[in-house]
Amino acid sequence: MNEQKIHPLSLAAVAASSGGHNVKIIDEAIENIPTDVSSYDIVGISVNTFTSPRAYKIADSLHDKKKTVVFGGTHTALMPDECLAHADSIVVGDAEDTWPVLLADFISNGLKPKYLSANQVSGRSIPSPRRDLFKKMKRVAAYCQISRGCVNQCMFCYLQYVPYKTFRARDIEEVYYELKSINEDVILFVDDNLFCDHDYAIELFKRIIPLNKKWWIQAPTDIYEDEELISVMSASGCFSLSIGFQTANDCNNRDALMRQNNVDNYKKLVELLHKYEILVDGTFIFGFDGDSKSVFGDTENLIRYTGLDTYTFYFLTPYPGTKYYRHFLNEGRILHEDWALFDWDHVVIEPKNMTEDELLEGVEELYIRLDKTYFSRNIIRNISRYKNKVLSIDLLSFLLSLGWNYRTSRVSRL
Ligand code: SF4
Structure with a gap:
């Protein structure tokens, strides 16, 4: 992007x-x-x-x-x-x-x-950002944040180590009028996890239906349990979700406290989102202690089996200053101390069950394999599947850019 x-x-x-x-x-x-x-x-x-x-x-x-x-x-x-x-x-x-x-x-x-901060700022008292200060220029999409914080416990997430993790959601009318004031038709909601409160999310999405926006958000895997939520998301303009599947290996889910994730539910989730014409980008993290070289084949099989539309891969990156980072430091497995490399796009820890090169090459080869034999065919199918939502070439190219730019930039380094 x-x-x-x-x-x-x-x-x-x-x-x-x-x-x-x-x-x-x-x-x-x-x-x-x-x-x-x-x-x-x-x-x-x-x-x-x-x-x-x-x-x-x-x-x-x-x-x-x-x-x-x-x-x-x-x-x-x-x-x-x-x-x-x-x-x-x-x-x-x-x-x-x-x-x-x-x-x-x-x-x-x-x-x-x-x-x-005393961390007592309620969601209802968070004001709209000063959009009047943005430089005037044509943008593809606008960012908007509805909530802060998350109730989940993922060990690699920075939220576990900051004093402002509590979930708080803004006043719905405030969000409605902010969105109404935005010229761009495409909105990227940049919430940590808006889906901590389904009732709130449903009320908000119902409220913004008249605005006729197209929007994207990141979501946890357990939203498959709430079809009403997904139907309202679709009705209010959700065209794509980025979902934190994170791993094809349930041992990693347990070890890293991703209690909301269960590999057995992923196919149901993707099928339900497709039923409501929502594209699904799956994010996966590589380098957990439970990952050996077989993780690349397992992830490929999972992506094909669930029918994901796009996929984005990251390398496990413990944030400096956290207990999680100290765990790797104490084991002598931190490879760099240049924080510029801690962007989830570089290998910064020594993996436990493969070498650094095997991890790097495994991810790059997985991208190449899937892009050649899966992604290109999927996109042709998706254009017809999502034609009601992908109304313009501009929006289609934007959709593709969500994952595609990232992939081409990585693969070009080979
Ligand atoms: S679900 Fe997402 S935001 Fe919440 S703790 Fe896990 S990684 Fe962080």
């Missing part, structure tokens, strides 16, 4: 909590950071693990220009001390109850090094 065509949503969410202050959003995906920063009093940077090296570089150069720099984002919760070596202050957790206090302290020359 081309990030240049998507809004930087998290910065607009922070801007919504900035009161009457003048805010400018700079999105490095589409513009350069200005060399003259004299008109800015304070700079906030959103930092996650794999962008942290770049964020540190930017912060260091801003310090050379005597600017005050604040970090927010997941990496501040996971690696606060490392972040503080490059920032004057960090925000951990929600912006709504920290950012206004931080700005007031800054104005009175009393900036503190850390602002920890």
Whole structure:
């Protein structure tokens, strides 16, 4: 997916909590950071693990220009001390109850090094992001976030290690009017797991039917239990889901506490989603301790058997600063400490039951095999199956780009 065509949503969410202050959003995906920063009093940077090296570089150069720099984002919760070596202050957790206090302290020359959210911001009080601050340009789709947090326990997920895991969903009318204000027809909902509350999700999807949007979201495998939910999703414009199947091996589900996953249910789930004309992209993670070289064939068989439309593969990536990371560190299995490689697209741990090269090549060869003998045929079939939802060439090419760009970029490295 081309990030240049998507809004930087998290910065607009922070801007919504900035009161009457003048805010400018700079999105490095589409513009350069200005060399003259004299008109800015304070700079906030959103930092996650794999962008942290770049964020540190930017912060260091801003310090050379005597600017005050604040970090927010997941990496501040996971690696606060490392972040503080490059920032004057960090925000951990929600912006709504920290950012206004931080700005007031800054104005009175009393900036503190850390602002920890009390994590009591209710979903109903989360405001719409400041979309008016986005650079005006034609975009393929718009991001929107309806909820935060998740009730599940997956050990590799950063949510297990941050103090803001609790599931909270926004006011439905607030979401409705935000979506109504968005010009783009295609919406990508970037929630961790909106499906923690099915009743809420059904009410929301019913409310947005009149907006006639096409939308995508990531979902857990256990939504197959609720056909009413899936039918309302379809009626409200859901054209594609990314589903965290994560592994073809139920031992991995148990070991990594993915209690919501059960391989035996996957075919039922895909068939139900196809019944409602929803395309299914399955995400899989490779490198669990239960994975041996047979995992690639097992995954291929599962993809063919369930009839997935597309598939996206990742390498297991323990986030630094977590108990999960320390487990691999203590076993001497962390291969890199360059956080830029911790983007789930690089092998960063020594696998237990195969070599690093076998893991890398296994994934790349699986992509090639499936793309040649499965994906291309599937897509031709899908064009007719989903013709009611895929109304334009633009949307079709966007659908394909969800997984296809990722695959071609990987395979071209062979
Ligand atoms: S279901 Fe998704 S969001 Fe929830 S804990 Fe697992 S990986 Fe994280």
